[in-house]
Amino acid sequence: MTLLPNRILQAAVVGLALTLAGFAVVAQETPKLDVPFVPTPQETVDRMLAMAKVGPNDYLIDLGSGDGRIPITAAKKFGIKAMGVDLNPVRIAESNDNAKKEGVTDKVEFKQGDLFQQDISKATVLTMYLLPDVNMKLRPKIWSDLKPGTRIVSHAFSMGDWTPEATTTGPDGRNTVYLWIVPDPKVGPKGVQK
Ligand SMILES: C[S@@+](CC[C@H](N)C(=O)[O-])C[C@H]1O[C@@H](n2cnc3c(N)ncnc32)[C@H](O)[C@@H]1O
Numbered sequence: 001m002t003l004l005p006n007r008i009l010q011a012a013v014v015g016l017a018l019t020l021a022g023f024a025v026v027a028q029e030t031p032k033l034d035v036p037f038v039p040t041p042q043e044t045v046d047r048m049l050a051m052a053k054v055g056p057n058d059y060l061i062d063l064g065s066g067d068g069r070i071p072i073t074a075a076k077k078f079g080i081k082a083m084g085v086d087l088n089p090v091r092i093a094e095s096n097d098n099a100k101k102e103g104v105t106d107k108v109e110f111k112q113g114d115l116f117q118q119d120i121s122k123a124t125v126l127t128m129y130l131l132p133d134v135n136m137k138l139r140p141k142i143w144s145d146l147k148p149g150t151r152i153v154s155h156a157f158s159m160g161d162w163t164p165e166a167t168t169t170g171p172d173g174r175n176t177v178y179l180w181i182v183p184d185p186k187v188g189p190k191g192v193q194k
Pocket of ligand 1: 035036038062063066067086113114116130
């Protein structure tokens with residue numbers, strides 16, 4: 001008779017342990033994102049690549065690459081190598097599936113990781129659809145790690161007082177895209193107070 005409460009207690013302890021383990025797994029699998037996943041419309045992807053004047057010798061990196069549409073489009077349209085970085089492993093799996101479907105697995109690579117920790121120095125074109133505060137946090141890395149002349153295109157969000165070289169909007173007046181060119185460090189970024 002006295003065994004029953006012990007069994008119940010044991011079951012409760014095991015249940016609690018499993019629940020906590022479950023939470024730990026979910027927490028590990030869902031990293032804290034700086035930006036939610038919202039895909040760029042294909043019209044805007046095409047316009048971003050056109051504004052950056054992507055050509056056969058470029059290497060494109062998309063920071064926060066979502067389902068991979070920007071690197072995949074660049075590889076398909078221009079035959080170039082491209083990389084996407086995303087913190088969410090679900091997005092990386094989707095991107096690899098999409099690259100397979102589009103037949104560009106030999107040209108694109110998707111890395112799971114934090115965009116702030118990536119080596120972006122090889123990029124000649126950097127694309128992003130992030131948020132204003134994330135763009136601002138990225139600015140020093142852009143200026144220090146990228147070669148002068150590298151083109152940066154951002155969907156929707158500017159980079160504070162750094163004056164863009166060009167901006168465009170879609171046919172409906174939405175989906176603004178900004179273009180900057182990494183300056184010579186001796187000249188410094190246009191519009192930014194020293
Ligand atoms: C607005 S979506 C843009 C997706 C894609 N670049 C596009 O334009 O269609 C932003 C992406 O950034 C990813 N992300 C958020 N925080 C991140 C971080 N710290 N490092 C890398 N990726 C991140 C999200 O998982 C999401 O897929």
